[in-house]
Amino acid sequence: QVQLVESGGGLVQAGGSLRLSCAASGRTFNSYSLGWFRQTPGKEREFVASIRMSGGSTYFTDSVKGRFTISRDNAKNMVHLQMNSLKPEDTAIYYCGAVKPYYIASDSTNYDYWGQGTQVTVSS
DSSP: EEEEEEEOOOEETTTTEEEEEEESSSTGGGGGGEEEEEEOOOOOOOOEEETTTTTTTEOOOOGGGEEEEEEEEEETTTEEEEESOOOGOEEEEEEEEEOOOSSSOOOOOEEEEOOEEEEEEEEE
16 A cells, blocks of 8 residues: 655746655555656646656656656655746646556556645746
């Protein structure tokens, strides 16, 4: 069992930065890859980034490459999403999720656990 709690969302102007954090509890945290997704009203949850158990491999959707980074601290059971050069189209609720490592991390249906989400709003 893994519990996830996101934080760090807020309102920022275009071009600004935010750092999202996801705190995890549960003994099996290190057994999972972790991902960030985002969702806007009326749309499906969209993959943003993921990181493998060891933290050595990261993946990003094309629209955030070069602007977002993902990292994890297994000792503190934390995963972070650093978002730079934010654009209004990045506005969404951002969710942290945990997925078994042998599943495709960009597919939200593969995830076992989700946080409650944190709102990110980028004004133009």
